[in-house]
Amino acid sequence: MSKKITIKDIAKAANVSVTTVSFVLNDKGEKMGIRKEVIEKVLTISGEMKFKLNMIASSLRTGKTRSIGLIVEDISNQFFSDLARIIEREAINLNYRVFYCSTGGDDARAIELVNSLLQANVDGFIITPTENMKATIDRLSELQCPVVLVDRYFEEQEVSHVVLDNFEGGETATNYLLEKGFKKIAFISNYSQLIQMRFRKEGYSNAMKKAGLYDEAKILDLEYHIPEEERIEKIAVFLSSSSEIDAVLFGANYLLLAGLQSLSKLKLKIPTDKAVISFDDHDSFRLHSPSITVLSQPIEEMGKKAVRLLMMQMNDGSNYKIEKEKKKGNLIIRESVG
Structure with missing residues (x-):
């Protein structure tokens, strides 16, 4: 069996200390003030030597x-x-x-x-x-x-x-709402570069544009790292400031869990006041009265x-x-x- 490559071997090949190699391989090079060219050299050598901690x-x-x-x-x-x-x-x-x-x-x-x-x-x-x-x-x-x-x-x-075909999912859920006669459909999402959220939003936007009903003001992007109370409050403010919204597509199940509390706070009834659909199922969505329509991922x-x-x-x-x-x-x- 071939000999295992160690941190010492990399240090020797890169002509640096074992400590330097350890910091670089643990993504702490910059933090420890190691020069960029040294970090790159260590990573290149470790890659070439097929090193695995x-x-x-x-x-x-x-x-x-x-x-x-x-x-x-x-x-x-x-x-x-x-x-x-x-x-x-x-x-x-x-x-x-x-x-x-x-x-x-x-x-x-x-x-x-x-x-x-x-x-x-x-x-x-x-x-x-x-x-x-x-x-x-x-x-x-x-x-x-x-x-x-x-x-x-x-x-x-x-x-x-x-992955889920998120674009197709966003389009399917939005088209279902459009077929049911809803025209002022909002989308609540995360403000992030994460690809699945981006494609869900693009699928929604595409369906709304095709129907000639797209309105950027009907999209709410929330920060991911905010307390639940703040999420509930922001959704409530968004829904109450745009009274004409008749349906909402939520980009993830935890967003709808917050949204249900926002709707309750505003004393709005589902589906009488607002129709809702969420991405990703949740046990409570089946038990909720009324039960929640979802765009479910094939998790199995x-x-x-x-x-x-x-x-x-x-x-x-x-x-x-x-x-x-x-x-x-x-x-x-x-x-x-x-």
């Missing part, structure tokens, strides 16, 4: 830990907890264990989690990336560490991913496919062909549109 003694013999790192946005959000459950079930069936963790949409935490899981020597990653995580995903590719993205991806990046298919793509990548190594998969959503008609 390895700190678990039990895995040294085989280099395999039969474990997967699963990094999602928020494990308390039902979409991600359902997805994690399916990924874990599929992995267990293949005799793999899953370490899972949440980023809370925080870039620094996401990078830290990747480093921790690299140190735990996981065999591969399934990741829902944060907004500025592209460089970290690039680094995993350079380290030849198998990685599959789920729910979102970066357009210029050659990395396998499994997405979870299975993500694990299958990761296993193929781990088995095929450098022969692996990148796959980019878009799954079609399912409009589940309930009572909230009337």
Whole structure:
């Protein structure tokens, strides 16, 4: 078996200290004042040497830990907890264990989690990336560490991913409202560069433009990192300041959970005063009175496919062909549109 490349080997090849290499590989180079050219040199050499941090003694013999790192946005959000459950079930069936963790949409935490899981020597990653995580995903590719993205991806990046066809979903949900006779349809979303939100908004906008009813004032973009009370308040202000809105499409289930409280605060009835549809299902949406119409993601298919793509990548190594998969959503008609 070929000798494992260590931090010492990289330090020697780059003619820098072991500490410098350690800081660079843990994304702390800039913070520690290491010059840009030194950081680039260390990353290039570590990439060339196919270095992968390895700190678990039990895995040294085989280099395999039969474990997967699963990094999602928020494990308390039902979409991600359902997805994690399916990924874990599929992995267990293949005799793999899953370490899972949440980023809370925080870039620094996401990078830290990747480093921790690299140190735990996981065999591969399934990741829902944060907004500025592209460089970290690039680094995993350079380290030849198998990685599959789920729910979102970066357009210029050659990395396998499994996502919802968000544009089609936004269009489908909006067209359903238009067919039901609604004309003043609002869209509530996150203000972010995250690709899934952007495509949902573009799908909505496209349907509204085709109908000759597009109005930018009917789009509300919220910051992701705001307290729930503030989210409820901002949605309430938006809905009350534009009394002519007759229907609302919510870009994610947690946005609708806040929206339901905003509507209640304004004493507005669904669907009499406002019709609503949300992306991503939630148990409470079925139980809510009236029950909520949703554009649901095929979570079962997405979870299975993500694990299958990761296993193929781990088995095929450098022969692996990148796959980019878009799954079609399912409009589940309930009572909230009337």
